[in-house]
Amino acid sequence: MATAQTRTSSNRTQTRKTRRTGRRDPQAITLLKKDHREVEQMFDEYEQLDDDREKLELFGKIALALKVHTQIEEEIFYPEERGEVDDDLLDEAHVEHESAKKMIAELERMKPADEYYDARVKVLGEYVKHHVKEEEQPGGIFSQAKKGDEDLDAMGERLKARKEELMMKLGGARKQ
Numbered sequence: 001m002a003t004a005q006t007r008t009s010s011n012r013t014q015t016r017k018t019r020r021t022g023r024r025d026p027q028a029i030t031l032l033k034k035d036h037r038e039v040e041q042m043f044d045e046y047e048q049l050d051d052d053r054e055k056l057e058l059f060g061k062i063a064l065a066l067k068v069h070t071q072i073e074e075e076i077f078y079p080e081e082r083g084e085v086d087d088d089l090l091d092e093a094h095v096e097h098e099s100a101k102k103m104i105a106e107l108e109r110m111k112p113a114d115e116y117y118d119a120r121v122k123v124l125g126e127y128v129k130h131h132v133k134e135e136e137q138p139g140g141i142f143s144q145a146k147k148g149d150e151d152l153d154a155m156g157e158r159l160k161a162r163k164e165e166l167m168m169k170l171g172g173a174r175k176q
């Protein structure tokens with residue numbers, strides 16, 4: 001083996017490759033991740049509650065947040081990422097949304113005093129956290145999307161606008 005002449009750290013070789021992997025997430029990813037953190041926090045808060053009225057109210061917020069979030073992903077983010085992100089990942093994410101919506105619908109037919117209500121909320125929370133982890137993990141949907149060619153800052157604007165619209169429509173007057 002030839003001895004490689006050591007090249008002392010020339011500043012010129014200092015990478016440009018961080019361009020795409022820069023620290024700041026594009027707007028679409030920032031918005032979706034923020035939704036994730038908020039709903040995770042609400043599930044954690046739910047576990048601290050004892051009062052049925054408070055449970056019902058918080059679950060209402062969780063359900064609204066999840067409906068709006070899944071809808072903007074399904075209407076905008078997932079379809080626009082077809083071709084950039086593995087089909088399998090997007091298909092699985094869709095199916096997971098469907099299951100989550102069924103769990104939400106079941107809970108909406110119940111009252112906190114009903115048997116297994118808390119357990120159902122807990123299982124939904126675990127399910128959602130699992131789904132979120134899959135979206136955010138290395139090699140997952142978000143990371144593949146960031147490597148793609150879609151303008152995720154511009155998409156962020158559309159996600160935001162649609163989110164506001166749906167919050168009004170599904171949540172009545174409450175905006176956030």
Ligand SMILES: [Fe+2]
Nearest residue numbers: 073093131135
């Ligand atoms: Fe999702």
Ligand SMILES: [Fe+2]
Nearest residue numbers: 032073132135
């Ligand atoms: Fe998501």
